[in-house]
Amino acid sequence: MKLTKEQGVHCANVFSDYFDRFQRIDDYIRDQKLNSLANRPTVLPGMGPEEDLFSDFTIHPNDMDFELVELPQDNWDIYLNMISSHSNMTSIPGRCLRLAVLEKNTGKWVGFIRLGSPVINMKPRNEMLGGVFSQTPSSAKSFNQTSIMGFVIVPAQPFGFNYLGGKLLAAICCSHWVREKLNAKYDMNTCLFETTSLYGSSKSSSQYDGMKPYLRFKGLTDSEFLPMMHGKPYDDIKNYVENILGEFVPADASSRKLKISNKIISLTKQALKNEPEYEKFMATITNALNLTEKKRYYASNYGFSNFTDVVMGRTDKLIPDKENYDKHHLETIIDWWKRKATTRFESLQAENRLRTDIEVWTSGKELDIIR
Secondary structure, eight states: OOOOHHHHHHHHHHHHHHHTTOSSHHHHHHHHHHHHHTTSOOOOTTOSGGGGBOOOTTSOGGGOOEEEEOOOHHHHHHHHHHHOSSOOOSSOOSOEEEEEEEETTTTEEEEEEEEEOOOSOOHHHHHHHTSOOOOSHHHHHHHHHHEEEEEEEEEOBTHHHHHTHHHHHHHHHTSHHHHHHHHHHHOOOOOEEEEEOSOSSSOSOOTTTTOTTTOEEEEEOOOOOOOOOOHHHHHHHHHHHHHHHSOOSOTTOTTHHHHHHHHHHHHHHHHHTTSTHHHHHHHHHHHHHHHOOOOEEEEEOTTBTTHHHHHTTSOSOOOBOTTTGGGGSHHHHHHHHHHHHHHHHHHHHHTTOOOOSOBOOBTTBOOOSOO
């Protein structure tokens, strides 16, 4: 299974035309987001789902009341894709809990959460746990039964800006309400919640900072992965190679798009090896790798003192920490957030800096990605 030099040059040029446009990760993310908007149907003003987002910024945090709702996937996806800077996955392998947070007095959504099965290898987690859990069936089962990851923690804007909405959603993920929901739905023994910041190198802080005892910063992740091509350029290069070689990645393969991208890169390297075009192609790949960042890793133990032993499979009996366990009850978390949000809201109000325009992604509007 090989490409000729000419075919390799063609593929290399497609990669170059695509990736050499981006200088930073937010350039890449913005391109993906705008590309995804092209297929979104338009709606009449005042009749879109943005009307369901929180919009009364005269309400004081102390007067708010919240409800957590497990929305149907289609509805949840519509709201998330409207407010999130990322082009979000719809088909999720493994565990998946989609939550929406409703402000009950207004009947409006303030943010959206998706929890799922954690990635297998995470350097800061390994350091926190004191080692890498082994891939034996028993230890892998223990890890899967105790750990959950926050993949989406996105407040509606400007609720997030005005009221520290990101901290509210992140703290909710660390609540016993969420832990018990996961335990009941998936027969888990949840004691580890983890998430990463959207950016690491571009920003020295995150919405997850200043959240002790709920979330604690544990270090930076590794960043050696290649962003994928999307949209028409991806379709064109995939079809080009398939017309030459036939189906080169099985149709039922898991993570098929990633495997197709990696295979085309490998075939292109092979075709250009010992050719002058090889160095230019490798420079393009290096530039694409440099778009990725080390992300800030945060973890919560839900107030259990021996969570590391349980995650690592040394015991299945959780021991509540006398000082912190009760702080993870949802009502206590909401009270903690209200104190922080009050300081934020009243400060912005006094400085006349409250934002009131609802921020949603449409085909004609671009938003700040790195806030």
